[in-house]
Amino acid sequence: MVKFSPLEHKIVSCRDDSLLKVWDTGKMNRCVNLKGHINSVSAFKMQNDNELYSVSKDQTIRKWDLRINENVTTSKLQES
Numbered sequence: 001m002v003k004f005s006p007l008e009h010k011i012v013s014c015r016d017d018s019l020l021k022v023w024d025t026g027k028m029n030r031c032v033n034l035k036g037h038i039n040s041v042s043a044f045k046m047q048n049d050n051e052l053y054s055v056s057k058d059q060t061i062r063k064w065d066l067r068i069n070e071n072v073t074t075s076k077l078q079e080s
Contacts (some may be wrong), residue, residue, distance in 0.1 A: 014041040
């Protein structure tokens with residue numbers, strides 16, 4: 001899965017591993033691998049060029065700050 005940020009300054013991708021990969025569109029090279037999930041990433045959403053949310057099969061939702069390339073909030077999904 002590959003998505004552009006709303007301002008199209010970054011591209012984020014994920015595959016069947018637990019990593020999110022972030023590219024800078026100006027340089028077209030990978031900036032960083034975001035590590036934190038322990039299972040594959042199911043979906044992600046860019047809020048803007050600096051804020052990313054991801055959901056994983058490890059039953060967590062993570063908020064990432066792309067200015068510092070770190071996970072800033074983790075929430076555990078609750079089963080219904």
